[in-house]
Amino acid sequence: MGATTTLVTVPEFLAMPEPEGERLELIGGEIVSMGFGRIPHEVVKKNLNKILVLWLAQNPPAELFAETMYGVNDHNALMPDLSVLFPGRIGAGSTGWIQGAPELAIEVVSSEPAARLEKKVGLYLAHGGKSVWAVYPEQRVVRVYDRSRVSKMFGDSEPLTDPAVLPGFSVPTSAIFEGV
């Protein structure tokens, strides 16, 4: 008889004590370590953070969040590097965690397994996300996934746009990789 695996739920996961020096996500009821980003990962995250904060300040009302935990469904709690939320997702005085996926989830890719990234892209888009950016510092490309079957790659020499979530937004993709 095979071993039985008990799937962890989001409330159970978020009630657990946070281990020191480790960041965790819950994917498919299993707790996985996120690992730590090296310098290229952190520089790209910093660049994106700055670009989006400045743009969103001029183009409200969506807002940028950093390393925020989303309980996307019963057995998945994901923490994208950056995320954009539309207004009304967090009521005044709310506690607990944000339910569902952000409108835009941004994952800066470092040591993550491809299968896990694919699963996360699918989870975000199946639970309210409109768009996911997978940002590859080493390759200097961004892949934008949305709910359609078609995803698009943006290289160093072209402007990154995402009209479904950020209408009017356009930034040279190279700016995201500045300093890397």
Place this chain on the structure above:
Amino acid sequence: MFQRPPELAIEVVSSEKAAHLETKIELYLAHGAKSVWVAYPQRRVVRVFDPVGGAKRFEHDEPLVDPNVLPGFAVPTSAIFEGV
């Protein structure tokens, strides 16, 4: 050893890192491949990458097609994952 990539490269993902996979996709397509299929057995999804930066997702019983490389070819995506 061949000096150029194949016209169609197919990668079945298991424990490979996402960044490594992305490098391979770009290398194939930058050096002559017309298409790269990436199959994810766990999610039962195939993504078909083209040389101009697009990628198309196929899943469930949708017919997997790739007219640039295999004109006329069509197979239910689920058939690829039969037995998984």
